[in-house]
Amino acid sequence: MTNKEYESYYVPNQSHWPIVGAVALFMIAFGAGNYVTDLSKQESGYGGYLLLAGIALVVYMLVGWFSDVINESLAGKYSHQMDNSFRQGMSWFIFSEVMFFAAFFGALLYLRVFSIPWLGGAGNNVETGAVLWPEFKAIWPLIKTPDGTTTTAMGWYGLPLINTVLLLTSSVTAHFAHSALIKNNRSQLKAWLGITILLGLAFMFFQVQEYAHGYSEEMRLFLDSGVYGNTFYLLTGFHGMHVTLGCIMLIVMWLRVLKGHFTPENHFAFQAASWYWHFVDVVWVMLFVFVYIL
Amino acid sequence: MTTDVIEQDSHDEHHDDSHEHGKMTGIKRWLYTTNHKDIGTLYLWFAFIMFLTGGAMAMVIRAELFQPGLQLVEPDFFNQLTTVHGLIMVFGAIMPAFTGFANWMLPMMLGAPDMALPRMNNWSFWILPFAFAILLGSFFMESGAPNFGWTFYAPLSTTYSNGSTAFFVFAVHIMGISSIMGAINIVVTIMNLRAPGMTYMKMPLFVWTFFITAYLLIAVMPVLAGVVTMLLTDTYFGTSFFDAAGGGDPVMFQHIFWFFGHPEVYIMILPAFGIVSTIIPAFSRKRLFGYSSMVYATSSIALLSFIVWAHHMFTTGMPLFGELFFMYCTMLIAVPTGVKVFNWVATMWRGSLSFETPMLFSIAFVILFTIGGFSGLMLAMTPVDFQYHDTYFVVAHFHYVLVTGSLFSIYAGAYYWLPKWTGHMYNDTLSKWHFWCSLISVNLLFFPMHFLGLAGMPRRIPDYALQFADFNKWVSIGGFAFGLSQLIFLAVVIKCIRGGEKAPAKPWDGAIGLEWTVASPAPYHTFSTPPPQKDIDNADQHEH
Numbered sequence: 001m002t003n004k005e006y007e008s009y010y011v012p013n014q015s016h017w018p019i020v021g022a023v024a025l026f027m028i029a030f031g032a033g034n035y036v037t038d039l040s041k042q043e044s045g046y047g048g049y050l051l052l053a054g055i056a057l058v059v060y061m062l063v064g065w066f067s068d069v070i071n072e073s074l075a076g077k078y079s080h081q082m083d084n085s086f087r088q089g090m091s092w093f094i095f096s097e098v099m100f101f102a103a104f105f106g107a108l109l110y111l112r113v114f115s116i117p118w119l120g121g122a123g124n125n126v127e128t129g130a131v132l133w134p135e136f137k138a139i140w141p142l143i144k145t146p147d148g149t150t151t152t153a154m155g156w157y158g159l160p161l162i163n164t165v166l167l168l169t170s171s172v173t174a175h176f177a178h179s180a181l182i183k184n185n186r187s188q189l190k191a192w193l194g195i196t197i198l199l200g201l202a203f204m205f206f207q208v209q210e211y212a213h214g215y216s217e218e219m220r221l222f223l224d225s226g227v228y229g230n231t232f233y234l235l236t237g238f239h240g241m242h243v244t245l246g247c248i249m250l251i252v253m254w255l256r257v258l259k260g261h262f263t264p265e266n267h268f269a270f271q272a273a274s275w276y277w278h279f280v281d282v283v284w285v286m287l288f289v290f291v292y293i294l
Numbered sequence: 295m296t297t298d299v300i301e302q303d304s305h306d307e308h309h310d311d312s313h314e315h316g317k318m319t320g321i322k323r324w325l326y327t328t329n330h331k332d333i334g335t336l337y338l339w340f341a342f343i344m345f346l347t348g349g350a351m352a353m354v355i356r357a358e359l360f361q362p363g364l365q366l367v368e369p370d371f372f373n374q375l376t377t378v379h380g381l382i383m384v385f386g387a388i389m390p391a392f393t394g395f396a397n398w399m400l401p402m403m404l405g406a407p408d409m410a411l412p413r414m415n416n417w418s419f420w421i422l423p424f425a426f427a428i429l430l431g432s433f434f435m436e437s438g439a440p441n442f443g444w445t446f447y448a449p450l451s452t453t454y455s456n457g458s459t460a461f462f463v464f465a466v467h468i469m470g471i472s473s474i475m476g477a478i479n480i481v482v483t484i485m486n487l488r489a490p491g492m493t494y495m496k497m498p499l500f501v502w503t504f505f506i507t508a509y510l511l512i513a514v515m516p517v518l519a520g521v522v523t524m525l526l527t528d529t530y531f532g533t534s535f536f537d538a539a540g541g542g543d544p545v546m547f548q549h550i551f552w553f554f555g556h557p558e559v560y561i562m563i564l565p566a567f568g569i570v571s572t573i574i575p576a577f578s579r580k581r582l583f584g585y586s587s588m589v590y591a592t593s594s595i596a597l598l599s600f601i602v603w604a605h606h607m608f609t610t611g612m613p614l615f616g617e618l619f620f621m622y623c624t625m626l627i628a629v630p631t632g633v634k635v636f637n638w639v640a641t642m643w644r645g646s647l648s649f650e651t652p653m654l655f656s657i658a659f660v661i662l663f664t665i666g667g668f669s670g671l672m673l674a675m676t677p678v679d680f681q682y683h684d685t686y687f688v689v690a691h692f693h694y695v696l697v698t699g700s701l702f703s704i705y706a707g708a709y710y711w712l713p714k715w716t717g718h719m720y721n722d723t724l725s726k727w728h729f730w731c732s733l734i735s736v737n738l739l740f741f742p743m744h745f746l747g748l749a750g751m752p753r754r755i756p757d758y759a760l761q762f763a764d765f766n767k768w769v770s771i772g773g774f775a776f777g778l779s780q781l782i783f784l785a786v787v788i789k790c791i792r793g794g795e796k797a798p799a800k801p802w803d804g805a806i807g808l809e810w811t812v813a814s815p816a817p818y819h820t821f822s823t824p825p826p827q828k829d830i831d832n833a834d835q836h837e838h
């Protein structure tokens with residue numbers, strides 16, 4: 001770290017985006033609160049609209065905020081040190097996302113290793129099994145809950161396997177795109193990045209298919225079909241939301257590439273999007289192993 | 295505000311007008327600001343307002359408990375008060391106050407021009423008032439505010455909750471977003487914006503404690519987000535994570551919650567360690583005893599805090615191995631904590647002590663926090679905890695660590711840096727009144743709770759058996775006195791902002807640290823150019 005870099009650390013001007021973002025989050029939280037509450041009372045209210053307006057405002061805020069950042073970056077205001085701040089910020093953000101998923105994976109593991117066997121009478125819980133739910137069998141996937149709700153388990157073969165291949169491939173192509181960027185090979189960059197996006201979209205398409213299949217009369221695998229359905233939909237659902245977000249990031253990067261942004265030395269945003277994509281990919285592998293196969 | 299004499303910009307090509315922007319005026323200054331000092335001020339005021347709000351609730355609680363029987367409030371409303379009191383004090387008062395300290399002090403202590411990501415910094419702050427508006431707003435809803443305790447155990451918060459759970463969940467979500475962004479900013483600032491020449495082991499211990507706290511936050515706030523999400527789907531979307539009938543387990547709620555919850559209590563105490571480790575050397579006119587051991591002790595406390603969570607669940611039901619494992623790990627934390635207390639005492643040993651208000655609060659911290667630590671050790675003994683759990687003994691324990699621990703350190707820090715923040719010395723007489731009134735009343739308030747708990751008075755109840763009446767009366771009197779004493783602090787701060795004796799750049803002769811090399815009040819922008827190496831060396835807390 002030389003003195004010169006240090007002195008040029010960019011402290012941005014006042015900005016109205018943060019407060020817009022805070023208002024937007026308020027609208028989302030308050031809107032969602034109302035929406036969910038009304039839903040449970042089977043009433044209709046303004047909550048849903050407030051939620052949607054909040055989301056729209058977040059999008060508006062992000063576009064505005066990021067274009068400020070992009071313009072500052074293009075104007076050469078950012079030092080190497082600033083770039084580091086962004087990189088470190090993004091890495092720790094991804095780490096926080098890892099911990100978010102860890103909570104759900106932790107729940108899955110706890111259910112499978114402890115609480116379901118206990119419900120079936122393992123450990124010193126013979127009474128639970130004998131008195132409370134004598135019929136209950138502690139197996140995973142839990143296709144019949146203690147209170148008798150039944151469902152079917154989602155196999156790993158077929159769509160999930162295809163999706164695994166798609167997502168793993170997309171991680172590789174994302175890496176190729178990054179290498180192309182570093183070699184300043186713009187046409188390859190466009191192509192690989194485009195392919196990555198297509199693979200991501202295909203993944204999302206198949207995921208929706210899979211959900212439709214799960215919700216079909218044949219499978220009857222619902223969100224409320226006991227803890228198997230709970231963990232299945234929440235884990236794949238949050239993953240799917242992250243894939244969607246990742247895809248949007250990649251599409252924005254692709255548009256920026258078309259506009260001629262990014263240089264081999266200076267491409268933090270691209271790097272961040274690709275890190276995020278790899279992260280989403282790793283989460284999927286964990287999902288595939290712990291939710292589908294095992 | 296007289297001093298705006300700082301802008302000697304370095305004129306290299308990259309540089310533009312970025313540092314020439316001054317303050318905006320009026321409300322816009324606060325809404326749009328990217329300045330770490332403005333944002334620090336916002337955090338501190340917000341925390342204090344929340345502290346008074348949560349405090350008002352505590353006053354009602356203590357009034358109801360003044361004598362046995364139900365006098366003032368309905369039991370359900372009583373539960374809402376204890377719940378929101380806890381949530382506000384944890385998430386609205388203590389944590390934002392520390393973030394306020396981080397914002398004000400970290401850039402100055404590191405010799406950095408600002409926080410690393412100034413706009414995000416502003417966003418982190420402004421989410422908070424909205425989050426708490428939602429939480430407090432639920433008092434005015436049909437259903438009433440959350441009533442299941444700040445720990446929101448399932449099934450109290452799922453099957454048996456009133457209608458405001460969704461608002462609670464989403465409020466926690468956005469608070470979490472705010473905390474995570476705040477923590478990322480702190481980590482990045484420390485890793486990336488240290489002045490050249492300030493190595494990690496030359497950073498003030500204050501910086502170290504915030505560094506480690508920020509890591510804890512990034513690691514556990516997402517887990518909190520996860521657990522409230524499961525709570526939401528259990529309550530509203532028919533999942534059964536915490537419901538055995540669907541294959542889930544209510545005990546799992548407690549595991550996930552306390553995996554967040556225990557590191558959370560360290561999030562509220564590690565920064566306190568940092569503040570006290572700054573102040574005690576200053577008024578002992580010595581360097582901090584055992585700087586490196588302090589760094590390692592803080593880190594090991596943070597690491598251990600991830601493997602002790604189930605000490606909150608000894609009576610909930612766990613395999614014997616679990617009970618033993620969590621008991622021993624919890625007791626292990628006493629070792630690094632003991633190292634810290636030892637070092638503070640050793641710092642004072644043969645120092646030339648003087649007892650300005652920041653030092654008084656710090657010494658009180660060392661003694662009273664240690665009492666809280668000892669009651670923690672008692673609670674950590676599994677068989678013993680079977681008796682103490684969910685009694686007033688636990689209430690006494692965590693108020694000793696949180697009020698006479700975290701809060702007292704916040705007061706110590708506030709008095710210590712008020713001259714730097716406002717440019718004026720605070721009113722010494724009033725501040726002494728604040729200290730002594732607080733000290734006496736806080737012990738009257740919390741010490742008898744130990745005995746109440748040992749005698750078997752359960753926590754979170756609006757009425758109690760007759761034999762607890764005497765102690766509860768004294769506790770309530772202590773409570774009102776403590777509540778009133780805090781208004782003295784408000785008076786001191788307002789007086790100090792408006793005027794008073796001019797503060798020199800370094801009002802405390804024993805103080806070290808880069809923040810004392812700039813004028814008082816600290817100019818709007820500091821360290822646009824890094825401080826000279828000799829200042830950094832002088833700020834080194836190691837003994838020489």
Ligand code: HEM
Pocket residue numbers: 445559560562563605606624625627628631666667668669670671673674675679682683684688691692695696699700
């Ligand atoms: C030597 C260090 C400590 C030990 C051994 C310890 C141990 C414990 C144990 C075993 C409990 C559970 C008691 C029960 O519910 O039966 C407990 C509760 C608690 N502790 Fe500590 N503790 C320590 C330090 C701290 C610190 C530093 C803080 C916060 C600044 C803290 C805050 C709390 C809180 C808030 C609770 C109650 C949570 C609730 O049930 O509402 N503790 N502690």
Ligand SMILES: [Cu+2]
Pocket residue numbers: 555556559602603605606
């Ligand atoms: Cu704990």
